[in-house]
Amino acid sequence: MANEPVNTPIQTEYAEHLAAALAANQAEQATLSTRLGKLQGEEKWLAAALADTPSVVGPEPTPVPVPVPVPAPVPALVRPASSTPPVRDGADAAAVPLPRAEKVAAGAAAVKKAAAAKKPVAKKTAAKTAVASPAKKTATAKKAAVKKTAVAGAGTTAQASPTLGRLLSDILSKQPGEPKKVSEIQSELEEAHPERATSVQTIRNALQRLVEKNGLERDNRQGVVLYTWPVPEATAVSAAEVKGEEPAPAAV
Numbered sequence: 001m002a003n004e005p006v007n008t009p010i011q012t013e014y015a016e017h018l019a020a021a022l023a024a025n026q027a028e029q030a031t032l033s034t035r036l037g038k039l040q041g042e043e044k045w046l047a048a049a050l051a052d053t054p055s056v057v058g059p060e061p062t063p064v065p066v067p068v069p070v071p072a073p074v075p076a077l078v079r080p081a082s083s084t085p086p087v088r089d090g091a092d093a094a095a096v097p098l099p100r101a102e103k104v105a106a107g108a109a110a111v112k113k114a115a116a117a118k119k120p121v122a123k124k125t126a127a128k129t130a131v132a133s134p135a136k137k138t139a140t141a142k143k144a145a146v147k148k149t150a151v152a153g154a155g156t157t158a159q160a161s162p163t164l165g166r167l168l169s170d171i172l173s174k175q176p177g178e179p180k181k182v183s184e185i186q187s188e189l190e191e192a193h194p195e196r197a198t199s200v201q202t203i204r205n206a207l208q209r210l211v212e213k214n215g216l217e218r219d220n221r222q223g224v225v226l227y228t229w230p231v232p233e234a235t236a237v238s239a240a241e242v243k244g245e246e247p248a249p250a251a252v
Helices: 009-052 091-095 100-160 164-173 182-192 200-213 233-244
Strands: 217-221 224-228
Touching (some): 164 182, 182 200
16 A cells, blocks of 8 residues: 555546545535425414414315105096097197098098199109100101111212222233333322322332232333333233244345
8 A cells, every 4th residue: 555656646636536426415405404494484374374274164064955745646547448539629639649540541632632743743744754755766767867878878978989000900901012110100090080199109009909809910010110001911912923924035
């Protein structure tokens, strides 16, 4: 212990901590002392005020109810079964219930009255339905007639208007054996049938179908596609015969 250092920083810090704790304790004691003095003063004032307050009078006793004697019930008179209850005037008569037969009669009368009220409504509904049915039938018949007319008109139009392939066949067949370009065929189509004018691609597709089905000749010359309507076989045979009948050149 003799070799322990004196007044090291740790010892100084510990001493300061203890001094602070002691000061806090003393301050709390002073605060509690002050609070205790206030409480004691309030205690004296409350005791004096309670001594000066008059005593409270207790509630009055509740009286005990005295039982009242109940008179004995008087036996009711028994009426004979055949007797009819007397009818009273005014409100007493309304309070008396009706016999069962009268109730049934009143219910039947109410049902008849409701049925009679429903009959005119049913008649009116039937009349409206009868009036609406012919009108509905007429409208349906008109729609069917219009539909038939439209179908018939469409069929007539389809029959009257030839196809594009037919028109192109008519144009090319007028000059068989003469090759033509697509642009030339388009110009002739627009000139002969201006209402059927269409694009070059549509005409080319139609011509291709003619090549596949009707034997239209298709030729490609120097990058240009030409279409030629074939010469009839009779004309071709005649031309071959004429060529064969030509006189041979005389030998020298």
